[in-house]
Amino acid sequence: MREVIVHPEQVQAPRTGSGITRRLRRNIWLYVMVLPGLLYFLIFKYAPMFGLIIAFQDFKPFKGIKGSEWVGFEHFNRLFTEPDFLNILSNTLILFGFNLLFYFPIPIVLALMLNELRMNSFKRLFQTLIYLPHFMSWVIIVSISYVMLTMDGGIVNAVLEQFGLEKINFLLSPEWFRPTYILQVIWREAGWGTIIYLAAMAAIDPQLYEAARMDGAGRVQQIWHITLPAIRSVIIVLLILKIGDVLELGFEHVYLLLNAMNRDVAEIIDTYVYTAGLKQGKFSYSTAIGLFKSVIGLVMVISANKLSKKFGSEGIY
Amino acid sequence: MNKKGFAFLLGTVMSLSMVLTACSSNNNSPANNGGNQATPTTSTEASPEASEPAAEEPTEITIMLPLNVAQTPPDTIKNEIEKLTNTKLTYQFFPADTYEDKLNTTLATGGLPQVTYLKNQATFVQMKGAIRDGQFWEIGPLLSEFPNLNKLKPLILNNTKVDGKLYSLYIGRPLARQGIIYRKDWADSLGLKTPETVDEVIAMAKAFTEQDPDGDKKANTIGLADRNDLVYGAFKTIASWYATPNNWGEKDGKLEPDFTFPQYTAAMDAMKQIRDAGAMNKDFAATSKTDQISLFTSGKAGLYIGSMSDIDSLNKDLIKNVPTAVVDTLALIKGPNGEQATWAIPGYNNVVLFPKSAIKDEEALKKVLAFYDKLMTPEVANTMFWGIEGTHYTVEEGKAKVTEDGDLIEREVKGFKDSLIGEAETNGMYEGFYTLPGRINAEAFTKENEKIAIMDPTAALDSPTYTEKGVELQTLITDATYKYIYGEIDKVGFDKAVEEWKKRGGDKIIEEFNAVYKK
Numbered sequence: 001m002r003e004v005i006v007h008p009e010q011v012q013a014p015r016t017g018s019g020i021t022r023r024l025r026r027n028i029w030l031y032v033m034v035l036p037g038l039l040y041f042l043i044f045k046y047a048p049m050f051g052l053i054i055a056f057q058d059f060k061p062f063k064g065i066k067g068s069e070w071v072g073f074e075h076f077n078r079l080f081t082e083p084d085f086l087n088i089l090s091n092t093l094i095l096f097g098f099n100l101l102f103y104f105p106i107p108i109v110l111a112l113m114l115n116e117l118r119m120n121s122f123k124r125l126f127q128t129l130i131y132l133p134h135f136m137s138w139v140i141i142v143s144i145s146y147v148m149l150t151m152d153g154g155i156v157n158a159v160l161e162q163f164g165l166e167k168i169n170f171l172l173s174p175e176w177f178r179p180t181y182i183l184q185v186i187w188r189e190a191g192w193g194t195i196i197y198l199a200a201m202a203a204i205d206p207q208l209y210e211a212a213r214m215d216g217a218g219r220v221q222q223i224w225h226i227t228l229p230a231i232r233s234v235i236i237v238l239l240i241l242k243i244g245d246v247l248e249l250g251f252e253h254v255y256l257l258l259n260a261m262n263r264d265v266a267e268i269i270d271t272y273v274y275t276a277g278l279k280q281g282k283f284s285y286s287t288a289i290g291l292f293k294s295v296i297g298l299v300m301v302i303s304a305n306k307l308s309k310k311f312g313s314e315g316i317y
Numbered sequence: 318m319n320k321k322g323f324a325f326l327l328g329t330v331m332s333l334s335m336v337l338t339a340c341s342s343n344n345n346s347p348a349n350n351g352g353n354q355a356t357p358t359t360s361t362e363a364s365p366e367a368s369e370p371a372a373e374e375p376t377e378i379t380i381m382l383p384l385n386v387a388q389t390p391p392d393t394i395k396n397e398i399e400k401l402t403n404t405k406l407t408y409q410f411f412p413a414d415t416y417e418d419k420l421n422t423t424l425a426t427g428g429l430p431q432v433t434y435l436k437n438q439a440t441f442v443q444m445k446g447a448i449r450d451g452q453f454w455e456i457g458p459l460l461s462e463f464p465n466l467n468k469l470k471p472l473i474l475n476n477t478k479v480d481g482k483l484y485s486l487y488i489g490r491p492l493a494r495q496g497i498i499y500r501k502d503w504a505d506s507l508g509l510k511t512p513e514t515v516d517e518v519i520a521m522a523k524a525f526t527e528q529d530p531d532g533d534k535k536a537n538t539i540g541l542a543d544r545n546d547l548v549y550g551a552f553k554t555i556a557s558w559y560a561t562p563n564n565w566g567e568k569d570g571k572l573e574p575d576f577t578f579p580q581y582t583a584a585m586d587a588m589k590q591i592r593d594a595g596a597m598n599k600d601f602a603a604t605s606k607t608d609q610i611s612l613f614t615s616g617k618a619g620l621y622i623g624s625m626s627d628i629d630s631l632n633k634d635l636i637k638n639v640p641t642a643v644v645d646t647l648a649l650i651k652g653p654n655g656e657q658a659t660w661a662i663p664g665y666n667n668v669v670l671f672p673k674s675a676i677k678d679e680e681a682l683k684k685v686l687a688f689y690d691k692l693m694t695p696e697v698a699n700t701m702f703w704g705i706e707g708t709h710y711t712v713e714e715g716k717a718k719v720t721e722d723g724d725l726i727e728r729e730v731k732g733f734k735d736s737l738i739g740e741a742e743t744n745g746m747y748e749g750f751y752t753l754p755g756r757i758n759a760e761a762f763t764k765e766n767e768k769i770a771i772m773d774p775t776a777a778l779d780s781p782t783y784t785e786k787g788v789e790l791q792t793l794i795t796d797a798t799y800k801y802i803y804g805e806i807d808k809v810g811f812d813k814a815v816e817e818w819k820k821r822g823g824d825k826i827i828e829e830f831n832a833v834y835k836k
Contacts, residue, residue, distance in 0.1 A: 060446075060450065064427075083821065146608065150598075150600050150604075151599040152539065152598045152599060153537075153617075171600050171603040172603055172803070259545060259603045260545070260602050260795055260796045260798075260799035260800070261602050261799055261800065261805075263792075263796055275788075275789070278418060279417055279418070279788075280443055280788060280789070281417075281424075281443055281446075
């Protein structure tokens with residue numbers, strides 16, 4: 001027996017190449033399978049990054065990247081000295097804070113509630129109903145809100161009036177922009193956000209609950225001691241990813257809500273890029289702002305990841 | 318991965334073909350509709366060679382233009398134009414809402430076709446950088462070779478010159494179509510006389526709000542329906558009644574922007590007065606044009622200030638909801654000084670440019686210009702603007718009367734209509750024949766308006782700072798104007814915004830405009 005085992009190894013001994021080629025040959029199909037994904041990232045994510053150099057040029061479309069003049073940090077300079085810059089940045093960060101504070105916990109709560117439902121058919125129906133809004137475009141949602149919130153016969157103001165209260169100018173007042181924004185986000189996305197949590201909860205071993213019940217744990221205790229700890233890592237991963245998107249607040253949504261009266265609080269980096277940059281064909285300036293935004297996002301992700309590791313969780317990498 | 322990819326591909330192909338078939342069946346178009354649109358490429362490169370061997374060979378021209386309707390029109394009109402002009406045309410329509418984006422990115426990739434329409438005057442201002450850089454053919458010296466193009470109005474051509482050189486053909490528009498569209502039945506039932514002054518217009522707006530003009534004993538009407546547009550909405554027109562200059566005006570021999578004039582403030586006060594009285598939609602700063610129109614057509618609002626030619630569509634939808642409604646138009650409003658005034662556009666609303674990237678030499682350019690020369694003959698111009706005689710319009714009293722089927726026009730003709738260069742006087746097409754009394758009045762008012770029109774003295778002038786920052790800076794003033802009307806800031810606050818405008822580059826714009834104005 002021993003001889004038989006030794007034998008094939010000796011035959012293979014004269015290797016054809018280094019360790020890498022050998023491993024490559026052995027796992028060839030795995031590499032083939034990963035290739036499309038790899039190509040996707042190279043072609044659509046990494047290659048376009050070369051275009052970032054126009055942030056340091058006075059890019060003229062007709063001259064191309066080669067022919068355009070280099071201007072160094074001029075565009076960044078302009079951005080940071082723009083009188084509105086601080087205002088726009090803080091608007092963006094505040095809106096992000098609202099997102100994190102008010103929107104992020106809601107799918108978790110919803111998922112917990114759905115998870116506690118006994119009747120499966122009702123659970124499924126409810127789940128479908130709350131994630132349907134996700135498929136509606138912002139244009140529709142904002143238009144519906146307009147009709148409901150307008151001071152000229154909108155139902156919300158009509159109800160307020162009925163109760164003898166003052167009409168509220170939801171659409172135009174700076175104070176109401178953020179609540180309107182966040183409520184619309186919650187309405188559209190909360191249901192959709194529950195899906196991942198529900199999947200994580202489905203993976204929890206039912207024996208844990210049984211054991212807990214034997215020990216006399218109530219429903220709330222089961223949630224607190226079993227469900228939440230079990231989905232903790234999922235929550236943290238999603239939180240880090242969310243933080244990475246710190247400045248992706250949905251251009252379309254904010255742009256639709258933006259008007260002359262609430263610009264002081266509603267102008268965010270994305271809308272500024274559109275009005276001051278793209279609409280006027282200033283590609284270099286727009287790219288510079290975009291780059292700035294990405295850098296902030298990167299810094300946030302790295303620090304959030306570090307932080308989560310410090311507290312003993314896994315993080316995303 | 319592979320399976321998913323295939324499924325995705327299949328899905329795309331299926332939905333694409335569905336879209337195509339849906340389009341062609343909706344449009345009653347010839348069966349080759351989908352095919353024609355799917356093969357727009359190659360033509361740009363092929364045109365010079367293709368037309369060399371025989372003069373009879375049709376010239377291939379690719380045209381990029383904004384689309385103001387929801388659907389790409391079928392080829393009915395295109396085929397007819399091709400026959401008349403011996404060309405093979407490829408139209409690349411892009412939705413007007415996002416046209417600037419499309420234009421900029423296509424320019425960036427060097428993919429503009431032989432004929433490129435811009436979107437409006439503002440787009441033209443932004444394009445000047447590329448024009449100065451020599452991206453487009455200068456056509457000024459060639460115009461005299463084309464008898465019909467040579468008829469284009471020199472005054473308007475002058476307004477479209479860049480540094481004194483002509484690069485574009487213009488799409489003509491009446492100078493001043495601004496005015497009032499109002500509910501005549503309401504005015505009659507309240508016994509109001511036709512307003513002649515601004516104050517009477519404001520009084521009418523208030524009466525429409527307070528005196529229950531629809532007689533249902535409910536306070537459910539308002540006067541003015543306005544939208545989030547200070548220029549083509551009500552504000553600029555009201556301001557011009559107060560004799561506010563059109564964008565720029567002369568003060569002590571020097572050009573100053575309109576918002577530094579006291580008349581501008583008077584106009585803001587008027588708007589504020591209307592809004593404070595609840596005589597207009599209070600949310601107008603957040604109201605889209607669609608919502609504004611539905612306020613009027615649902616019978617809730619009685620006044621619409623803007624382009625008088627909107628009366629046809631407003632009337633059509635209004636009588637669906639309120640069969641007894643009667644609408645009429647009104648202009649020639651007197652300001653507090655007792656004089657009539659209104660603002661005017663520079664005589665064009667869009668221009669066509671000819672990119673050098675797609676037109677290789679002057680020979681090819683002349684072929685394209687020859688097409689536009691033919692467009693300016695009555696027969697071709699009529700087809701482009703009115704459609705096909707008998708199908709889309711009939712001739713009555715030497716004027717074109719469009720068919721009752723408004724949807725047919727919208728679908729088949731509207732997309733091409735806005736691309737016809739020149740105006741009726743120069744391209745020889747029929748004037749419109751109208752039956753709606755309000756529209757007939759509107760046409761008459763438009764002619765009268767020309768006599769009292771306030772022109773923009775900077776229409777043909779140029780300021781580099783304005784081109785660079787003008788639009789962005791204007792936001793300061795626009796926001797301040799709204800805030801003043803809403804009562805959030807007073808004159809002091811408004812003046813602060815003007816100071817800010819000056820500080821951030823406005824002073825430079827004033828300086829630059831004045832430097833070229835003196836010459």
